[in-house]
Amino acid sequence: MSDSDSDLDRAAAGEDLPVDYSSIEKSLADLWRGQKADDEHAVTRAALWNVVAHTATTNEHATASEVLGRASVAVPQRTIVIRADPSGDPHMASWISANCHLIGGGKQVCSEEISIVASGDRIHRVPPLVNALLIPDMPVAVWWIGDLPGEHENYVESLLEPADRLIVDSVHFDSPADLALISRIAERTTTAPADLNWVRLEEWRTATASVFDAPALRSRLKSIRRVRLIAGTSTDGESAYFGESVESLFFASWLSTQAGHHVDRDGRVEGQSGSIEYAFERRHQATDVGGIAFAEIVFDDGTCASISRDRDRGILTANVDGTVTTPESVTRAMGRGTDDLIVRMLKRPEGDRIFVKVISVAARMAKRVVS
Amino acid sequence: MSAVAPTIEPNPLREGLEQERVPDASCLVIFGASGDLTHRKLLPALYSLAHDGLLPAGQTIIGFSRPDYTDEAFRMDVREACNKHARTRPVDDAVWENFAKGLFYVRGDFGDPGAYLRLKEKLAECDRTRGTGGRRIYYLAVPPNFFSTICEFLGAEGMVNDPERNGPFTRAIIEKPFGHDLESARELNRVAVSTFRERQVFRIDHYLGKETVQNLLVLRFANGIFEPFWNRQYIDHVQFTVAESIGVEKRGSYFDSAGITRDIVQNHLLQLVSLFAMEPPVAFEANAVRDEKVKVIRALREFPKGSENEFAVRGQYTAGSVLGEKAPGYLQEENVKPGSRTETFSALKLFVDNWRWADVPFYIRAGKRLPKRVTDISIHFRPAPYPLFNKGTTLRTQPNVLAIRIQPDEGISLKFDSKVPGPSVRTAPVSMEFRYATSFGAEPPEAYERLLLETMLGDSTLFARRDEVETAWAWLDPLLNAWAADTKGPDPYPAGTWGPDSADALIERDGRKWRRP
Numbered sequence: 001m002s003d004s005d006s007d008l009d010r011a012a013a014g015e016d017l018p019v020d021y022s023s024i025e026k027s028l029a030d031l032w033r034g035q036k037a038d039d040e041h042a043v044t045r046a047a048l049w050n051v052v053a054h055t056a057t058t059n060e061h062a063t064a065s066e067v068l069g070r071a072s073v074a075v076p077q078r079t080i081v082i083r084a085d086p087s088g089d090p091h092m093a094s095w096i097s098a099n100c101h102l103i104g105g106g107k108q109v110c111s112e113e114i115s116i117v118a119s120g121d122r123i124h125r126v127p128p129l130v131n132a133l134l135i136p137d138m139p140v141a142v143w144w145i146g147d148l149p150g151e152h153e154n155y156v157e158s159l160l161e162p163a164d165r166l167i168v169d170s171v172h173f174d175s176p177a178d179l180a181l182i183s184r185i186a187e188r189t190t191t192a193p194a195d196l197n198w199v200r201l202e203e204w205r206t207a208t209a210s211v212f213d214a215p216a217l218r219s220r221l222k223s224i225r226r227v228r229l230i231a232g233t234s235t236d237g238e239s240a241y242f243g244e245s246v247e248s249l250f251f252a253s254w255l256s257t258q259a260g261h262h263v264d265r266d267g268r269v270e271g272q273s274g275s276i277e278y279a280f281e282r283r284h285q286a287t288d289v290g291g292i293a294f295a296e297i298v299f300d301d302g303t304c305a306s307i308s309r310d311r312d313r314g315i316l317t318a319n320v321d322g323t324v325t326t327p328e329s330v331t332r333a334m335g336r337g338t339d340d341l342i343v344r345m346l347k348r349p350e351g352d353r354i355f356v357k358v359i360s361v362a363a364r365m366a367k368r369v370v371s
Numbered sequence: 372m373s374a375v376a377p378t379i380e381p382n383p384l385r386e387g388l389e390q391e392r393v394p395d396a397s398c399l400v401i402f403g404a405s406g407d408l409t410h411r412k413l414l415p416a417l418y419s420l421a422h423d424g425l426l427p428a429g430q431t432i433i434g435f436s437r438p439d440y441t442d443e444a445f446r447m448d449v450r451e452a453c454n455k456h457a458r459t460r461p462v463d464d465a466v467w468e469n470f471a472k473g474l475f476y477v478r479g480d481f482g483d484p485g486a487y488l489r490l491k492e493k494l495a496e497c498d499r500t501r502g503t504g505g506r507r508i509y510y511l512a513v514p515p516n517f518f519s520t521i522c523e524f525l526g527a528e529g530m531v532n533d534p535e536r537n538g539p540f541t542r543a544i545i546e547k548p549f550g551h552d553l554e555s556a557r558e559l560n561r562v563a564v565s566t567f568r569e570r571q572v573f574r575i576d577h578y579l580g581k582e583t584v585q586n587l588l589v590l591r592f593a594n595g596i597f598e599p600f601w602n603r604q605y606i607d608h609v610q611f612t613v614a615e616s617i618g619v620e621k622r623g624s625y626f627d628s629a630g631i632t633r634d635i636v637q638n639h640l641l642q643l644v645s646l647f648a649m650e651p652p653v654a655f656e657a658n659a660v661r662d663e664k665v666k667v668i669r670a671l672r673e674f675p676k677g678s679e680n681e682f683a684v685r686g687q688y689t690a691g692s693v694l695g696e697k698a699p700g701y702l703q704e705e706n707v708k709p710g711s712r713t714e715t716f717s718a719l720k721l722f723v724d725n726w727r728w729a730d731v732p733f734y735i736r737a738g739k740r741l742p743k744r745v746t747d748i749s750i751h752f753r754p755a756p757y758p759l760f761n762k763g764t765t766l767r768t769q770p771n772v773l774a775i776r777i778q779p780d781e782g783i784s785l786k787f788d789s790k791v792p793g794p795s796v797r798t799a800p801v802s803m804e805f806r807y808a809t810s811f812g813a814e815p816p817e818a819y820e821r822l823l824l825e826t827m828l829g830d831s832t833l834f835a836r837r838d839e840v841e842t843a844w845a846w847l848d849p850l851l852n853a854w855a856a857d858t859k860g861p862d863p864y865p866a867g868t869w870g871p872d873s874a875d876a877l878i879e880r881d882g883r884k885w886r887r888p
Binding site: 214255258344352 | 465
């Protein structure tokens with residue numbers, strides 16, 4: 001067995017192989033060259049995406065590596081995990097590994113993973129290095145872990161420059177300004193924003209859409225009078241972290257957008273028959289923090305439809321005019337693990353046009369949440 | 372002037388959701404609910420749709436057959452079938468709870484008027500309790516000889532709604548075989564359209580529900596690079612292979628009366644040929660796609676009378692071994708008539724006589740007890756015009772081959788020549804591969820899942836139309852008649868080989884070879 005064979009075996013087993021950051025691509029090529037063409041336990045490299053994860057701490061780095069390792073089973077990718085610490089001593093290091101899984105017949109499919117750690121002024125070397133490591137002709141997603149940065153603008157811009165998709169998780173946003181920033185990125189760049197919080201909401205959107213699938217109820221979309229939403233938060237009342245209310249804010253913004261309501265710059269909503277009241281409430285809960293706990297839609301004639309989570313069965317149930325239903329289409333809770341959310345996001349070849357509409361409405365409506 | 376059903380505005384909240392298209396809840400009645408197809412394919416497919424959240428609230432399934440089941444016993448039976456055969460097995464309790472609420476059973480003979488009254492009552496009850504609104508799908512998972520009886524009763528009992536009038540939809544799904552020859556196909560179609568309108572009839576050829584078959588259209592019409600050379604100028608010939616490693620299993624009686632040409636070539640293989648060779652449709656819409664497909668079948672060159680064997684060979688397997696296991700000969704199989712001359716293998720050379728494909732041979736073959744189970748299409752391109760490389764050696768540059776693997780291990784590969792590393796310029800063929808399993812990870816849905824959902828949505832793009840079926844029979848009938856009149860019978864081939872020697876001769880006469888799939 002040659003050295004490169006053993007490197008491949010070690011990498012395929014998930015071991016990190018330290019490499020010089022100036023020759024990462026060559027090290028990867030050497031690694032795969034060790035693969036024998038007639039190997040009965042053939043290892044295949046695959047990639048549909050370049051996924052760049054930006055982290056700030058060792059813990060975040062480990063989490064990103066683990067999550068993307070799992071996601072690569074469903075969406076093969078070249079993963080590049082960056083850990084940048086602008087305040088540390090100048091330093092840079094890198095290593096490579098592989099995320100492999102069996103596909104039958106003893107064959108393995110592997111996604112390459114590259115880790116780059118930089119601190120001090122060396123962080124500015126990272127964006128060009130990442131650019132050089134992207135597989136050509138494959139889309140690029142940048143997953144920004146944690147709150148969006150308020151400084152090192154050039155660094156952020158150059159990292160996002162090749163990105164087709166920017167993945168964030170608005171549950172970590174500390175103010176409405178973050179929503180406005182994402183909205184600006186959508187308007188002014190070719191990078192399509194994507195939000196894990198928005199993907200989490202799909203279950204609620206599907207349940208709500210199911211309620212209005214019935215032709216008799218569809219016409220009632222035009223007569224929404226009041227919408228009440230309760231967000232599950234880690235603390236009670238006004239002290240709750242902003243990000244924990246964003247999912248319900250997105251729900252409200254989505255409902256308004258799709259029902260054709262007008263939302264002004266102060267977040268006031270007008271429908272066809274007058275103003276529509278949106279009430280955002282918070283409820284302390286130990287699990288599903290940041291998720292919607294309850295949604296109620298009241299119509300002009302006083303009737304209402306509500307959706308809530310049946311915690312025992314882990315499903316959403318709808319109550320329309322007093323009749324409780326659990327539509328087949330929402331009986332199964334959609335996966336809420338971060339890797340599930342990322343996979344769902346990357347399986348959409350195009351940016352989410354509805355999210356782009358919703359984010360700008362949410363940036364305006366956010367005033368209703370924080371006020 | 373006919374009345375037009377009122378259109379309902381689409382639900383704006385569905386926009387952008389994964390489940391952008393959700394059918395309206397309906398009652399799906401399965402005639403032949405105790406049959407093998409229902410247990411192995413239909414019910415597991417319906418459960419998997421429910422599991423993936425693709426069924427509408429209130430979707431109802433009513434089994435109709437002779438055994439005396441209660442609703443509860445039927446549900447237990449369905450659960451067992453789903454646990455054995457569903458793509459999304461084992462059964463998930465939360466999904467099952469809701470799915471089972473929509474399962475009902477009506478006992479009856481297909482010829483018993485009382486059974487249809489009981490069915491009618493059950494349907495009315497489901498409309499009241501499950502919101503199915505009079506929408507009906509009748510799945511005829513029964514042998515063709517029952518079609519007429521079932522259709523007549525459904526019509527007589529007023530259980531079919533005419534789409535020309537306002538009201539909920541009624542659709543009928545028919546399983547192959549769509550006849551035994553042109554005459555019987557016409558008769559079946561006559562029966563179907565005496566009760567339903569053509570646009571209410573969904574003829575299932577499950578090959579059309581396979582992801583890779585649908586991908587054939589995507590490959591051709593979503594990629595700019597392929598279409599320019601998808602014609603006689605660049606393509607030397609095309610091979611289609613549908614190989615099965617198994618024998619006739621428990622279908623001996625049916626198969627012996629049909630043969631592989633009726634069982635596979637008339638439907639699956641001609642569907643593949645027509646999708647491969649069709650012109651771009653004006654839209655990805657049922658009639659636009661099927662119009663183009665039927666044009667291909669119409670353009671198939673007739674077999675020259677008296678010289679059929681120059682274009683078609685048939686074989687029958689004898690004892691041998693497949694995948695290391697001993698296999699009996701066809702005549703030793705259960706329910707096969709002694710001395711049967713039914714073909715278990717056929718290979719045809721056909722031509723699509725139109726502007727695009729003039730004189731490009733399409734070699735198609737289908738067989739049982741072949742070395743492995745595989746379905747693929749290989750496109751063999753014309754060689755480079757001048758041999759620039761490998762001079763002074765016996766090496767020859769190889770023609771490029773684009774291979775589309777339908778099953779198993781679905782994918783696409785392209786064979787091309789590359790320079791062998793070293794100081795001299797030598798070439799060797801290499802392969803560039805795309806595999807579904809590698810790139811997309813997730814297991815694709817079963818063909819029946821897709822086709823059942825399309826029926827609920829009322830989209831018949833992936834179903835065979837009457838004229839497709841009849842045109843295919845009209846082309847194939849003369850060959851089948853010639854074979855029936857030929858005293859020679861099929862050529863023998865040992866189980867576990869790629870068919871009789873005459874199949875090799877068929878293609879080798881043209882200076883070509885079958886590709887090993």
